[in-house]
Amino acid sequence: MRTSSTRYVPAALVLLLFPALSAAQAIEPVVARDSVENTTLPADTIASGTVEPQEEPAAVIDAPGAVTVTDSPNDAGDQLTLTFEPSTETETLFCHTVYRRIAGEGDESWLPVSIIPAGDPSELVDGLDPDYPIVPGVQYEYRIAVQTLDGLEVMGPVTPAQAVAEGEYYHTGKTRALIASSIFIFMIFYYFSRAQRGVQFYLRPIAGIEAIDEAIGRATEMGKPILYVPGLSSISDVATIASLTVLSRVAKKIAQYQTRLIVPNRDPIVYTVADECVKQGYLEAGRPDAYDPESVFFLTDSQFAYVAGVNGIMMREKPATNFYLGMFWAESLLLAETGSLSGAIQIAGTDAVTQLPFFITTCDYTLIGEELYAASAYLGHEPKQIGAVKGQDACKAIIMGFITLALVLTVVDLAAGTHTLDWLRQLMTMSVMD
Amino acid sequence: MKRTVPLIIVMVGGILMMIQYFIPHQASQAVFDYYTEWAPIVGAFALVLGVGSLTRVHFHRIRRRSKNWPYSLAVLIPLYAMPILGLMVPVSLWGGMESPSIFHFLFMHIQVPIQSTMFSLLAFYIASAAFRAFRAKSALATVLLGSATIVMLAQVPIGEIFGPGLQDVGLWILRFPNLAAKRAIQFGVGFGILATSLKIIFGVERNWLGGAGE
Amino acid sequence: MSAVNFWGKMLNVDRRWIFLLIGVVSIVPFLIPVGMPLTTTTEVESIYDCIDSLGPENAIFLAFDFDPGTDAENMPMSVAVMRHAFFRHVPVFMTAYTPLGNGMMMSGFEYVTNQELPGCYTPVDYADWATYRDAGIVDRDGLVAAWEADGHSLPENSVGWVFEGRDYALLGYLPLFHLVILGMTSSIEAQYPEDSHGNPLVEMPMLREHKSLREVDLALTMAGSSACMSWIIYGREKIGLPIAFGVTAVMATDYFPFIQSHQIIGQMGGLRGAAEYEVLMERNGVSATTDKAFTGMDVQSAAHLLIILLIIMGNVAYFAGGFHKQHLMKSGR
Numbered sequence: 001m002r003t004s005s006t007r008y009v010p011a012a013l014v015l016l017l018f019p020a021l022s023a024a025q026a027i028e029p030v031v032a033r034d035s036v037e038n039t040t041l042p043a044d045t046i047a048s049g050t051v052e053p054q055e056e057p058a059a060v061i062d063a064p065g066a067v068t069v070t071d072s073p074n075d076a077g078d079q080l081t082l083t084f085e086p087s088t089e090t091e092t093l094f095c096h097t098v099y100r101r102i103a104g105e106g107d108e109s110w111l112p113v114s115i116i117p118a119g120d121p122s123e124l125v126d127g128l129d130p131d132y133p134i135v136p137g138v139q140y141e142y143r144i145a146v147q148t149l150d151g152l153e154v155m156g157p158v159t160p161a162q163a164v165a166e167g168e169y170y171h172t173g174k175t176r177a178l179i180a181s182s183i184f185i186f187m188i189f190y191y192f193s194r195a196q197r198g199v200q201f202y203l204r205p206i207a208g209i210e211a212i213d214e215a216i217g218r219a220t221e222m223g224k225p226i227l228y229v230p231g232l233s234s235i236s237d238v239a240t241i242a243s244l245t246v247l248s249r250v251a252k253k254i255a256q257y258q259t260r261l262i263v264p265n266r267d268p269i270v271y272t273v274a275d276e277c278v279k280q281g282y283l284e285a286g287r288p289d290a291y292d293p294e295s296v297f298f299l300t301d302s303q304f305a306y307v308a309g310v311n312g313i314m315m316r317e318k319p320a321t322n323f324y325l326g327m328f329w330a331e332s333l334l335l336a337e338t339g340s341l342s343g344a345i346q347i348a349g350t351d352a353v354t355q356l357p358f359f360i361t362t363c364d365y366t367l368i369g370e371e372l373y374a375a376s377a378y379l380g381h382e383p384k385q386i387g388a389v390k391g392q393d394a395c396k397a398i399i400m401g402f403i404t405l406a407l408v409l410t411v412v413d414l415a416a417g418t419h420t421l422d423w424l425r426q427l428m429t430m431s432v433m434d
Numbered sequence: 435m436k437r438t439v440p441l442i443i444v445m446v447g448g449i450l451m452m453i454q455y456f457i458p459h460q461a462s463q464a465v466f467d468y469y470t471e472w473a474p475i476v477g478a479f480a481l482v483l484g485v486g487s488l489t490r491v492h493f494h495r496i497r498r499r500s501k502n503w504p505y506s507l508a509v510l511i512p513l514y515a516m517p518i519l520g521l522m523v524p525v526s527l528w529g530g531m532e533s534p535s536i537f538h539f540l541f542m543h544i545q546v547p548i549q550s551t552m553f554s555l556l557a558f559y560i561a562s563a564a565f566r567a568f569r570a571k572s573a574l575a576t577v578l579l580g581s582a583t584i585v586m587l588a589q590v591p592i593g594e595i596f597g598p599g600l601q602d603v604g605l606w607i608l609r610f611p612n613l614a615a616k617r618a619i620q621f622g623v624g625f626g627i628l629a630t631s632l633k634i635i636f637g638v639e640r641n642w643l644g645g646a647g648e
Numbered sequence: 649m650s651a652v653n654f655w656g657k658m659l660n661v662d663r664r665w666i667f668l669l670i671g672v673v674s675i676v677p678f679l680i681p682v683g684m685p686l687t688t689t690t691e692v693e694s695i696y697d698c699i700d701s702l703g704p705e706n707a708i709f710l711a712f713d714f715d716p717g718t719d720a721e722n723m724p725m726s727v728a729v730m731r732h733a734f735f736r737h738v739p740v741f742m743t744a745y746t747p748l749g750n751g752m753m754m755s756g757f758e759y760v761t762n763q764e765l766p767g768c769y770t771p772v773d774y775a776d777w778a779t780y781r782d783a784g785i786v787d788r789d790g791l792v793a794a795w796e797a798d799g800h801s802l803p804e805n806s807v808g809w810v811f812e813g814r815d816y817a818l819l820g821y822l823p824l825f826h827l828v829i830l831g832m833t834s835s836i837e838a839q840y841p842e843d844s845h846g847n848p849l850v851e852m853p854m855l856r857e858h859k860s861l862r863e864v865d866l867a868l869t870m871a872g873s874s875a876c877m878s879w880i881i882y883g884r885e886k887i888g889l890p891i892a893f894g895v896t897a898v899m900a901t902d903y904f905p906f907i908q909s910h911q912i913i914g915q916m917g918g919l920r921g922a923a924e925y926e927v928l929m930e931r932n933g934v935s936a937t938t939d940k941a942f943t944g945m946d947v948q949s950a951a952h953l954l955i956i957l958l959i960i961m962g963n964v965a966y967f968a969g970g971f972h973k974q975h976l977m978k979s980g981r
Contacts, residue, residue: 076460130835130859136460167459174456181628188629192638238627241634241642268484269476273642294494298487302748304552304717316502329873330556330717330898337559341663351623353616354898361567369619373626376639384638392625399621474824532845533758541751549716549748557674557951558667565666565958566659569966579963583956589897589920591684592949601687613904620905 062087063154064096064122064144069161072125077136077167079127084156086122087146093118094147100126103139103160110143127165134165176430183398188391195387203386208347208365209378212246215321215345216253224320225260226250229310229335231326231350232303235269238373239351243326244270244277245376246349250323251281255290262313263296266306271298307331311338324348324363325372328355336362349375402428441637448635488513516540581607655969659962666958673954677946686945691907692924694914695868695892699729700932702865704737704788707858709867711879712753713745713825718872718896719752724941725894725922726756726870728929734760734769734808735934737788739854740816741836741864743825745875750821750844757818766805767936774812774847781813786853788814812845813852820844826878832861833887861889866913870894876903884911894921919944 065085072079087093096116101109113132114124127134134140144156195201219226228250230243247263254261263278265271275296282291299309311334314322322339324332324346332348332355339346340362348359349367359366367375370392377385409421447469454462492506500506520537523529528536570576587593588604633639702708710729714722733740742757744750761771777795780786785794792809802809810816819840822828831839836859837849849855858864867889869876876893883889890913893903897918906912916925922941929935966972 074458076458076463078460128860128862130838167461167463169457169459171456171458178456184625184628185632188632235642238630241630241639244642245639268480268482268487271487272480272483276643294491297491298484300488301484302549303715304549308552330553330896333556333559333563334552337563351626353619353623354902358563361563370622370626373630385633388629388633388638392622392629395625395628396622470827470830473827477823532754542755545748546716546719546751546755550719553717553720558670561670561951561955561958562663562666564955565661565962566663568959568962569972570963571972579959583959586952586956589918590949590952591686591945592953594685594687605689608901608904609908612901613908616902617905 062089062146063156064146065156067142067144067156067159069140069142069159069163071163071165072127074168074171074173075127075165077165078134079125080134080140080161080163080165081123082126082142083123084144087154089146090118092148092150094149096122097145097147097153098124098126099143099145099155100132100140103141136165136167139164173430176428184395187394187398188388191387191391191394192384193387195383195390198383201386201390203374203378203389206367206371206374206378208349208367208371209375211345211347211365212250212379213253215323215347216250216257216259218345219320220257220259222320225262225317226254226321226323227310227314227317227319227339227344228261228263228323229326230263230265230270230274231324231328232266232306232331233270233327234267235273237327239327240267240270242373242375243349244273246323246325246379247274248277248281249376249379251278252285255282255285255287258287258290260292261295262317262319264299264306264310264313265297266299266301266303268298268301271296303329303331307334310335314338314342314344318342319344322346324350324359325367325375326350328352328359330355333358333362339363437640437643440643441640445635445637448631452635485513512540581611655965655971658965659969659971669954670951673950674947677950678943681943682946682949683942684946684949686920686923686927686942688924688928691915691917692921693928695729695916696732696925696928698866698890698892698913699732699736699738702733702736702738704739705857706865707739707741707854707863708733709741709743709861709864711743711745711867711869711871711875712749712756713869713875714752714872715746715748716752719755720944721896721918721922722870722872722894723752723756723759724919724939724944725916725925726752727759727939728922728925728941729868729870729894730756730760731767731769732925732929732934734810734815737815739814739858741819741854741858742816743819743828744821745825745871745873745878747821753818753820754844757816761810763803763805768806769808769810770802770806771816772809772811774845774852777811777814781851781853786814812843813847814854817847817849817852817854818844819849825875826882829861829878829882830886833882833889835860862887864889866890866892868892868894871899872896880906880911892916897921919948 064087067082067084070081072081082098084096086096095118097112098114098116099110100113101111111132113126113129116122116124126132140161142159142161146154146156148154191201216226228247230247231237231240233240235241251261261278263274265274275293278296279288279291282288300306313319314335315338319339319342322335322344324335324339325348328335328350329352332350332352336346336348336359346363347365347367348363349372350356350359351369351372353369356366356368360368373392374389377389406421406424409424413419413421450465451469454466489510492509494500495503495506496510516537519529519535519540520531523536525535528534531537533539533542568579568582570579584600585604585607587596588601588607593600593604630639634642699708710726710733712722712726730740730742742753744753757771759765760769762768763770772795777791780791780794783794785791788811791811791814795809795811812818819836820843822839828839837855840849842848843852861867861883867879867883869879869891871893872895876891876895879889879891884891891911892914893906893912894916895903895918897920900915900917900921903912903915907915916922919941923938923945926935926938926942930938
């Protein structure tokens, strides 16, 4: 979908990316920070300073063997994978110490990047230690030392790293995530476009949304205000955004009826956005003069102080209608029960599953989970919004299909002794990333 | 421009971060770091807005001697006193945030008990709601009430008096039917978040700007 | 009709009688403690077993991601885990998700190190053992031996020393904590150059041995909100950091899917979860007695029984009074 704003996208992209790309290209090779000079540490504790490797005749223990260095996959060019042949002498072996330096520098530049105790696998991913970072594109050399139980250190040969650390442009481990998100995003946009082309989609009626008009009318008849609580979360929470969408439409209706509105906020950013939403609602209703700037206000960012404040407002102002739409936590029952005491009609909506039972028992209407997100589609009847709701349903249908398939495979595996579910699980599961 | 610039920022930023997630290269990481550095700065300004709003509203109430105006004093005085006590008053004058200090005393002996008390009100409200609203009006509601009773008894030691298997049944309800329902709802909420986020990124959802769509 | 009036009056009883009943059943068990036995669940046992398997060479994060509102549920479990870690000499990094959580962190630490309480631990500030650090004594056993050789002895109620920078570090609160967690996957010191007392982290032995979250063995988040999810997203899913939850009872039901999918190793749910952990500690000799959570289970038992009784009474009155046949006053319920 093209909007007038998309033509600015390329310019904005350059403008926003330029500083970041400049910073990326300007990354100077960072000289690995000398580790903290800790002269108080005994020599056999974890080496934390530039240590002068001591060489002794190799009569006591064999030095480690070949070192193989490869570039770690799927990283930002800040890791190298190292494997080596450990010393064959195991009885007197205490640990292996891995030394690294930038190729071409002197012996004083060796840094002890890792200590591998005897018996541990002879491999490591270098670059994870923040004291010894790896710089992309830099050629390093490695040297493995063996330390015996009586403190003798035998150095292995210097090995230039066979690979240079480079950042990859695509994380292969996230392919499953890419495929899944592509499918889901495609489904949503597919239904977007179908709705825009005029295809009618059925949305089942939701009592809570249909009751909004009735609730506003009730408050107008009684001459009492309407309390709108947009949740206790921040603007980054989708439930808050959904709530603010409903607020703007509610504000427009309220402006037409000239009913008083009270919108206490817990988050400063949500307060500013709510203020704009309400102001815009009054503007669209043609009643900008009726907008009261003190109707939308920031109360406090403390959860229970906010609840105490809202409860106080309910008991003093005695609103006829209470809206609780957004994200709520433990305070939900406190709000709804106090509102019930004041005799108001209450409409709640949240995706906080733990709070739904409290709202359902104490409120007249409750929007459960995604019904809150769909509220904007219901209220505005915009094709794109309705298309998005259908797109979500399609995504859920895909998941239901996989669950059904997994159920069938489980039964088959139980009956036939096969492992088809394991195969499916391996196909679908994404391992830990970094 | 007032609407276009925020829309562009959201669209470019959203698409960029979606793409960035799949690119591990150091340039991509630099972009991510660049954007995450902005987040605390925006948050800091938001705090200024919030405190400003609170101060303005309550200051007007005090000045106009509105109804219940003394409570506005109770809001403004601690709002400014606590940071002054914690950050500006020297430790020798019982300042600072660590014990012993006025800030620590007020926090431990006023804020903590007050917040704990507010949370404890839930116990009373739940009892009231339980008596008033938990009705077995249908078969499903009856199943719900029965499950709730079993889980409530399983959660407390006294429940074992009612039978050794009660706790096992209660745990089974939590570990299987509850888990399945919660997971299903989380799927739905997750897709809802995905769809709403896409709507915001691509400018379909514009109410967060402070107005209805065009 | 008098029967209907009776049931009607029962249904419309003033809420304040119900509040009074709850108040009474909440107070009486404190005065007449019973101490009913408590069986433990695998969700809590797995956390206990994990910490019990750790030692001085490991490290854990204990995140005080709760506010004073959920102090009654989250603090006992935080204190129990802290005590267990101190008993096992596992270094503990303590953080907070919110500014108020910072106060909770300090409060929890002060409770465990309160010298007037039996079973406490005696803290040694970072500056107080500087000379030992300068002399190169940074391993725990050597440090305790040297400290006691210099004439320091444990107070009467204390069961052990805890050295700041060796056994614990109070890192405190930083804004936008989910980004802090992300940053700590690379370097803890980059996020916290100093702890909440102003001590430089770079010199602390426990940080020299555990420089990032990759080198930490477990992160426990004691949360009264969805803050715990940040540890899953940025800790578990990014670097495979083992995570355990300590959440309020209301939230506990939400996170069973994460246990089943092994994204968290276990969960302490509400006061019961904390009580189970205290029972495990007492049973295995980590602590001499149980603490506040176990005491609170008597209150919880009484309160749950009362609520079940109220539900039954309400339904009996509803059906016996014939109110289920009446037209609903408000539609849509």
